[in-house]
Amino acid sequence: MDAREVVLDVLLDIEQNNTFSNIALQKALKKNQFEDKKLRAFVTRMCEGITEKRITLDYIINQYSKTKIKKCKPMIRSILRMGCYQIHFMDGVPEHAAVSESVKLTKKHGFSGLTGYVNGVLRSIAREKEHVTYPDLNKDKIAYASVYYSMPEWLVKKIYADYPEQALAILKGCFAERLTTVRVNLCKTDRETIKKQMQEAGIEVFDGLYDEAALRIGQYDFIRRVPGYKSGEFTVQDESSMCAVRAAHIKPGNIVMDICAAPGGKTTAAAEYLNGEGMVYSMDVSEDKLSLIQENVERLGFSNVKISAHDATMPFDIEQADVVIADVPCSGLGIIGRKNDIKYRLTEEGFENLVTLQKKILKNVSDYVAPGGTLLYSTCTINPTENEGNVQWFLKEHTEYKLEESRLFLPGVDACDGFYYAILKRNK
Numbered sequence: 001m002d003a004r005e006v007v008l009d010v011l012l013d014i015e016q017n018n019t020f021s022n023i024a025l026q027k028a029l030k031k032n033q034f035e036d037k038k039l040r041a042f043v044t045r046m047c048e049g050i051t052e053k054r055i056t057l058d059y060i061i062n063q064y065s066k067t068k069i070k071k072c073k074p075m076i077r078s079i080l081r082m083g084c085y086q087i088h089f090m091d092g093v094p095e096h097a098a099v100s101e102s103v104k105l106t107k108k109h110g111f112s113g114l115t116g117y118v119n120g121v122l123r124s125i126a127r128e129k130e131h132v133t134y135p136d137l138n139k140d141k142i143a144y145a146s147v148y149y150s151m152p153e154w155l156v157k158k159i160y161a162d163y164p165e166q167a168l169a170i171l172k173g174c175f176a177e178r179l180t181t182v183r184v185n186l187c188k189t190d191r192e193t194i195k196k197q198m199q200e201a202g203i204e205v206f207d208g209l210y211d212e213a214a215l216r217i218g219q220y221d222f223i224r225r226v227p228g229y230k231s232g233e234f235t236v237q238d239e240s241s242m243c244a245v246r247a248a249h250i251k252p253g254n255i256v257m258d259i260c261a262a263p264g265g266k267t268t269a270a271a272e273y274l275n276g277e278g279m280v281y282s283m284d285v286s287e288d289k290l291s292l293i294q295e296n297v298e299r300l301g302f303s304n305v306k307i308s309a310h311d312a313t314m315p316f317d318i319e320q321a322d323v324v325i326a327d328v329p330c331s332g333l334g335i336i337g338r339k340n341d342i343k344y345r346l347t348e349e350g351f352e353n354l355v356t357l358q359k360k361i362l363k364n365v366s367d368y369v370a371p372g373g374t375l376l377y378s379t380c381t382i383n384p385t386e387n388e389g390n391v392q393w394f395l396k397e398h399t400e401y402k403l404e405e406s407r408l409f410l411p412g413v414d415a416c417d418g419f420y421y422a423i424l425k426r427n428k
Contacts, residue, residue, distance in 0.1 A: 003039045004082065004101055006032050007046045008109075011078040014051065014341070021051045021341045037221070050085045052175065052340035055150040057084045060132055064124040067117075076114060079105050083122040087129060095126040145171055151343055159333075162384055166413055170382070173412020174337040179206065179216040180223065181416070183237040183265070185300050186213055187272050194234055197227040209415050211242040232300040237265040240334075240409040240419030241378075245269040245325070247405055247423050248376045252277035254322040259312040259365055262289030264296040266325050271302035281318055283310040312361045320370040328358045330379035330386050334411060334418020355385055362394050366401070372428040375401065378421040382410055387420040400427045 006028050013024040025047045034040040050057065058069045061080050069077055079102050086098035099122045106118045135143035142160065146153045149171040160167045184191045191207070195215060198205045203226060208214020215234070220226050228234050245266050250256060250273035258267045258280060267282040274280065280302075282293055287309045297305045310316065312326070331354055332342045362377065369375045377394075379386055387408065395401060406422040 003034075003042050004046075004105060006043050007050075007082060008075075008078055008105060010043075010047045011050060011081065012074060015074050015078065021047065022339070045090070046082065046085065048340055049089055050081050052337075053085060053089065053150045054081065054344070055152070056147055057081045057088075057150075059134075059147045060084055060088065060125060061121065063132065064128070065117075065121045073111075075109055076106065076111060076118065079118060080121060083118070084125055087122065087126050088132075095129070099123055099126060141168075149175060152346075154348070155343060155346065158383075162382070163410070166410060169412035170410055170418075171412070173410070174418075176337070176412065178415075179204070179218040180220075180236060181208065181238050182215050182217060182234045183211070183242055183269065184213045184215060184234050185232055185268075185272060187275065188231075188301065189228070189233045191215060194228045201227050203227075208239050208242075210239040211246065214239045214242055230299070235265065235268060235296055235300060237269065238417045238419070240414070240416045240421075241265055241327075241380075242269060243407065243409075244327075244376060244378045244419070244421035245273070247407070247421060248323050248325070248374050250274065250323050254278045255318075255320075255370075256280045256323045256325065257316070257318060257321040257365070257368060258282045258325040258327075259310070259316075259361070260284060260327050260329065261307075261325075262286065262292055264293035266327055267293060267305060268296055268300050268302060270323070270325065271297070271300075271305050274304060276304060278304060278322075280305045281321070282307045283312070285309065285311045313357070313364055315364070316368055318368060320368055321373065322370055323374045323376065324365050324369050325376045325378075326361060326365050327376075327378045327380075328361050330354060330358070330381040331383050333381040333383055334409070334420075335380050336418075337411065338417075351383065351385065355390065358386060358390050359393060362390065363397070366394075366398050366426075369426045371426055373426050374404075375424040375426065376421060377424060378419065380417060380419055382408065382418040382420070387422075391422045391424070394424065401425065402427070 010024045010028045013019045014021050061069050061084055083098050083102035086093040087095050102122055103115050103119050106115050135147055137144040142153055142156050145156045159170055184194050195205050203220045204218040206216045250270050252275045256270045261267045261282040262284040267280055270280050282305055290307055293307050331346055336342050401424045404423040404425045409416050409419040411418045
């Protein structure tokens with residue numbers, strides 16, 4: 001099947017069925033087994049890029065189309081976005097090919113009467129490629145950031161309100177190209193050994209910046225084919241998450257509960273700190289995600305992990321634990337660059353609902369921390385209400401706890417995902 005046809009199918013699945021972009025893409029790649037890696041890479045880049053840059057693309061198209069993009073039929077809207085993305089963001093695609101292939105798609109899908117329109121709009125976009133007028137940063141910083149970083153205006157306003165001095169750096173950092181961060185399994189190997197193996201395989205490798213078990217890798221084809229992956233010598237995990245688990249000071253012999261555990265990064269990090277002594281109870285509300293945890297636990301070689309499906313807002317069968325890890329469902333603002341359709345799905349009401357859920361989870365799990373034990377609260381968002389706000393609320397409601405440590409990572413400011421954690425210690 002033609003690669004652009006596959007891209008079009010994915011975009012329509014996202015728009016018409018409200019499918020998450022990563023799921024729509026995975027379905028399409030599974031259905032269309034491309035033998036040519038370049039075609040697979042082309043489809044992936046187009047689908048991810050068009051989703052990420054949707055606001056920017058629509059802004060450009062609207063400058064050259066008499067019919068505003070929102071009023072176009074979904075098929076035509078998707079074809080225009082595809083053409084515009086290739087012209088503006090894919091140097092390897094000749095502009096004439098981007099235009100002609102878009103026209104072919106229009107005709108093939110029964111819109112012969114609109115081929116002239118699509119051709120005219122995209123040719124104008126190609127001709128004026130170097131002369132697009134963006135909003136003036138000095139006159140309207142919100143409009144500028146919304147268009148340039150393809151972020152809904154209400155969300156840009158929120159980031160500016162929360163972080164006035166760092167807002168532009170955060171927005172830029174959200175979408176900056178970054179290497180993949182992995183955590184070396186120190187129960188099986190050491191950082192220098194696995195680093196050497198990767199380098200010998202032609203993989204770009206750098207030491208992590210925040211954790212001694214971290215490596216940052218690039219120039220690899222597929223993570224499962226990287227030396228050491230199948231043998232469980234490393235796993236993918238962001239350094240911010242590694243720092244959170246390290247701050248909990250898990251020791252051999254501890255009982256640990258990880259109550260929103262999928263896909264298992266913190267569970268396996270905790271098991272590593274236990275070094276074969278003690279137990280990790282790893283839970284997640286979604287039974288579908290338990291297989292991800294199981295796969296990682298088995299691959300990394302940990303036998304002292306018990307995995308089960310459980311709703312973190314409901315009572316547990318476990319009496320108490322030395323460490324409870326509550327990496328709660330959140331708005332995901334810290335990883336918005338890696339999950340490129342989060343920003344289109346967020347609403348202010350959604351923020352409020354999440355905070356309510358987070359408080360309910362915190363209230364429930366607080367009873368399962370043993371006296372003198374640790375509650376690790378964490379999120380992959382930079383929204384203060386979900387982070388510092390929840391911790392302040394919790395400490396007022398639960399005076400038996402005190403805040404021992406907290407840390408906020410900001411994309412574009414710190415060289416990792418946006419992330420927050422708080423170490424809450426229960427009185428002995």
